[in-house]
Amino acid sequence: MSGEPGLRERKKQRTRAAISEAAITLFLEHGFTQVSVAQVAEAAEVSKRTLFAYFPSKEDLVTHRLADHETEAARVVRARAPHMSPLTALREHFLAGLHGRDPITGLNDRPEVRALHRMILDTPALVARMESFKSSAEHALAEALQDTAGVTELTARLAAVQLVSVQWVLAQDNAARLAHGESADARHPAAVRDAEHAFALLEGGLAKLFPPE
Numbered sequence: 001m002s003g004e005p006g007l008r009e010r011k012k013q014r015t016r017a018a019i020s021e022a023a024i025t026l027f028l029e030h031g032f033t034q035v036s037v038a039q040v041a042e043a044a045e046v047s048k049r050t051l052f053a054y055f056p057s058k059e060d061l062v063t064h065r066l067a068d069h070e071t072e073a074a075r076v077v078r079a080r081a082p083h084m085s086p087l088t089a090l091r092e093h094f095l096a097g098l099h100g101r102d103p104i105t106g107l108n109d110r111p112e113v114r115a116l117h118r119m120i121l122d123t124p125a126l127v128a129r130m131e132s133f134k135s136s137a138e139h140a141l142a143e144a145l146q147d148t149a150g151v152t153e154l155t156a157r158l159a160a161v162q163l164v165s166v167q168w169v170l171a172q173d174n175a176a177r178l179a180h181g182e183s184a185d186a187r188h189p190a191a192v193r194d195a196e197h198a199f200a201l202l203e204g205g206l207a208k209l210f211p212p213e
Contacts, residue, residue, distance in 0.1 A: 016054045019044040023061035028115050032062070032123045059129040062120065069104045070133055073164060074140035078148055086149055087163070091199040094167055098174075098191050101184055106174030107191050109184040118179035121172075138164045166198045 022044035026035045037058055041051045055061050073090060080089035097105040103113050120126045142160035146153055174191050178184060 012054075015046065015050070019046060019051055019054055020061065020064065023055075024065075024112075024116065027062065027119060028112075032058075032119055032126065057129075059125055062116070062126055063129050063133060065116070066104065066130075066133065070136050071140040072104070073137060073160075073167070074144035077141065077144040080148075086145055086159075087199065087203055090163055090167070091195070094170070094195055094199075095192065098188060098195060104171060105191070106171035106176075106178065107184050107187060109178045109182075114178050117175040121176060121179060134164060134168055162202060166202060170195055170198055 019040065023035075023040045026040055026043060037051060038048060040061065041048045044051070055064065076089050076093045077086045080086065094105060096102075098107050101108045103117075106117065108114070120130065138157075138160045141164060142153075142156040145151055145156035145159055149156070151159070170191070173194065174187060177187055
């Protein structure tokens with residue numbers, strides 16, 4: 001009997017993966033808006049009720065693949081080395097992601113990843129869903145900053161918005177370039193320069209850009 005929970009969990013994971021694969025395959029082949037939830041359920045050989053038990057919305061069929069990254073910045077801040085600033089930890093993590101071609105940095109040109117990014121960028125409903133994802137990331141990071149960096153709630157919120165937005169813009173720029181044909185290797189040097197520039201602006205503040213008259 002002790003093995004049953006593990007068996008049930010593995011079965012749930014296989015069902016979830018099958019639904020996800022069926023959805024992404026159909027969406028990439030026919031377009032996100034052209035495919036219905038009923039068609040996805042049929043392709044995955046599950047009922048619509050079962051599908052919605054795993055994925056509450058059609059958009060979740062796509063964006064769940066990024067769900068693990070929703071609190072990634074917060075996890076990096078909480079796990080940073082002693083005496084390392086949150087900004088340094090996030091900068092090093094993003095640069096390591098670029099080097100490792102982590103899809104969340106936008107710098108991954110595997111055909112399936114590039115196609116998925118292109119579909120998200122070209123679908124207003126998915127762009128809107130990603131904005132919700134971004135808001136959740138900001139909230140989680142603000143909590144991590146307040147808990148670990150000894151700053152006030154307002155300071156943590158303001159810093160989180162800037163940090164998440166910067167990483168968001170960098171990733172979107174990379175994904176957009178790769179979605180239209182540039183290779184990850186060709187883009188990498190410029191992606192690193194852009195990231196270094198962006199984090200330098202965060203470190204120095206905007207005063208250097210807008211000095212008093």
